[in-house]
Amino acid sequence: MTTISISNIEQIKLVIAGHVDHGKSTMIGRIMQDTGKLHDDKIALLKAISKRRGMPLEWAFALDAMRAEREQGITIQTTQVFIRTATKSYVIIDVPGHKEFINNMISGAASADAAILLVDAKEGVQDQTRVHGYILHWLGFDSVLVVINKMDLVNYSKNRFDEITIQVNKHLEKMGIIPTDILPVSALYGDGLVHKSQNMPWFTGHTLMSSLETVLPKPMPMELPLRLPIQDIYTFDERRIIVGRIESGKLKVGDTLMFAPSNAITKIRSIEAWGTNLPVLAASSGQCVGITLEDHIFLERGFLASHNTDPALQTYFFRARIFWLADTPLELGRRYKLKLTTIERIVEVYKIEKVIDVFDLSEHSTSRIERNMIGEVVLHARAVLSLDEFTFNPRLGRFVxxxxYDIVAGGLVFTDKLQELGLTSSQSLQQISTVGSYVTIDNRWRANGHKSGILWLTGLSGSGKSTLALALENILFRKGWQVFVLDGDNIRSGLSADLGYSPADRYENIRRVGEIASLFANAGVLVITSFISPYRSDRARARALIPTLFHEIYVNASLDTCKKRDPKGLYKKANKGEIIEFTGISSPYEIPASPELEVNTCKQSINQSIEKMLSYIQEKFSIESDK
Structure with missing residues (x-):
């Protein structure tokens, strides 16, 4: 097997952030010049461009390749520059400072090992300085290197440097970020970048480049646990090849893998390679691989392979820090599609813990997150998710x-405080089987985020059963619940279209409804039935099918009130003899002896009745009620 020699020189990804026009691009351009990165013909071109625009030599033009950037004097897209010293190689990422390009700033900073926050010595800390500082904090940076630029504009004043230092420390302290160093420079003239400044003898600290020598790269992904998201499954001759990109860790032939979410375990039989006949025995992070397995297990795109000794977290709930990019705000209860590597899940916003306005860093308690705001939320997946905390493994901790079809947010995974919210089980989800008939009702509840059951609404025609049932269904559905209404209209027009209204037919109708409702409940759905179901014995038989999940709700309204309402004109027809065996007129209604809940629609408004029922549902069907 061919081996590739890899240099011992460390590579550091370095992002430079800060307010627009504080000199980020100029500083990078000057570093390129002072480290010999710019050739004479490039410098001549920069001089010509600057002269044509009637301005001094502008080093930023070495980066701002887009004409729009030169015209506006701002950086729009992220730009990467490669600089090498004797011991390290740097990928310097220049990100936009203008507020309209914050999403590009996030994408540029997300992959960096370290960060420089640039501040103008004359202007001091500005809005975008605060925003970029907070975004760096949001992306997991707990320390930054601060560079105070344009010292030439303040006559290289030590007093001004000290003033800005106090400003910066005060600002970063609020976010829990520690400045590893604070350096005075003049990017335009090269003071303090690569060489010591003769204009600032009072500063005895490092130059920028020498300070960067102390920066360490993030842990290489191969040093982290194995995470191999399945991208596809190919079949060649008799081989079934599992294909994907190793996001972190490494694997070798013979390793025992576990595949989430099914948690099936098997060993690697071989690692397949294209374009070579030589055997491949091992692979590591960053490589796209194809593997065959010793056992034929069910797999599909979105499954995650890991070593069975060090799997990823499996959960239905997780905390996230998101940056909202869409014009339409994020709202509590809304559903979105989450993409994390090859994993795709529908998630709903279960809770909004707080919202931060990045422009003034103010925190708010609200049920929505507006554009360019950061929110800390709890997301609930409709199916089990395999992921890692961002601070532990960014490869499995970053999502969109x-x-x-529109990207509306970027997010980071955090798994702390879930126990406090009552959202994690004491048992590992790794032991849960989620295939075929082995799906348990507890698994369904955990996936749905609520318990299932039967709300059996009984009462006279006109008491308000259907009105309440449909209103509840709408409210709960908007909250993300799995809920469905069964009532006379959708049953009598289909399943029970062959039945009349004799006592025997009423019995059979309610028997069928009870059976269907039980199937819904066992499937994890909260089913709301709306039937007169006048006989206690019929309701008792329905209860007996699934007694622990059956909740009888008596919708109480007097006969006189129901006659006055008569929404379908049935009482008029019954009084004229056009309907025989009509409950309350020519057929009895047996009031529930001990219902789980009673709502009186004569004394309570529809909204009051709904509030009472919602309170009951929250108490009885919320997963947290067992915590």
């Missing part, structure tokens, strides 16, 4: 949210 889609609304339709």
């Amino acid at each position: 949210l889609f609304d339709g």
Whole structure:
């Protein structure tokens, strides 16, 4: 097997952030010049461009390749520059400072090992300085290197440097970020970048480049646990090849793998390679691989392979820090599509813990997150998710949210405080089987985020059963619940279209409804039935099918009130003899002896009755009620 020699020189990804026009691009351009990165013909071109625009030599033009950037004097897209010293190689990422390009700033900073926050010595800390500082904090940076630029504009004043230092420390302290160093420079003239400044003898600290020598790269992904998201499954001759990109860790032939979410365990039989006949025995992070397995197990795109000794977290709930990019705000209860590597899940916003306005860093308690705001939320997946905490493994801890086909947010995974919210089980989800008939009702409840059961609404015609049932269904559905209404209209027009209204037919109708409702409840759905179901014995038989999940709700309204309402004109027809065996007129209604809940629609408004029923549902069907 061919081996590739890899240099011992460390590579550091370095992002430079800060307010627009504080000199980020100029500083990078000057570093390129002072480290010999710019050739004479490039410098001549920069001089010509600057002269044509009637301005001094502008080093930023070495980066701002887009004409729009030169015209506006701002950086729009992220730009990467490669600089090498004797001991390290740097990938310097220049990100936009203008507020309209914050999403590009996030994408540029997300992959960096370290960060420089640039501040103008004359202007001091500005809005975008605060925003970029907070975004760096949001992306997991707990320390930054601060560079105070344009010292030439303040006559290289030590007093001004000390003033800005106090400003910066005060600002970063609020976010829990520690400045590893604070350096004075003049990017335009090269003071303090690569060489010591003769204009600032009072500063005895490092130059920028020498300070960067102390920066360490993030742990290489191969040093982290194995995470191999399945991208596809190919069949060649008799081989079934599992294909994907190793996001972190490494694997070798003979390793025992576990595949989430099914948690099936098997060993690697071989690692397949294209373009070579030599055997491949091992692979590591960053490589796209194909593997065959010793056992034929069910797999599909979105499954995650890991070593069975060090699997990823499996959960239905997780905390996230998201940056909202869409014009339409994020709202509590809304559903979005989450993409994390090859994993795709529908998630709903279960809780909004707080919202931060990045422009003034103010925190708010609200049920929505507006554009360019950061929110800390709890997301609930409709199926089990395999992921890692961002601070532990960024490869499995960073995701995006889609609304339709549009990206609306970038997010980071955090798994702390879930126990406090009552959202994690004491048992590992790794022991849960989720295939075929082995799906338990507890698994369904955990996936749905609520318990299932039967709300059996009984009462006279006109008491308000259907009105309440449909209103509840709508409210709960908007909250993300799995809920469905069974009532006379959708049953009598289909399943029970062959039945009349004799006592025997009423019995059979309610028997069928009870059976269907039980199937819904066992499937994890909260089913709301709306039937007169006048006989206690019929309701008792329905209860007996699934007694622990059956909840009888008596919708109480007097006969006189129901006659006055008569929404379908049935009482008029019954009084004229056009309907025989009509409950309350020519057929009895047996009031429930001990219902789980009673709502009186004569004394309570519809909204009051709904509030009472919602309170009951929250108490009885919320997963947290068992915590």
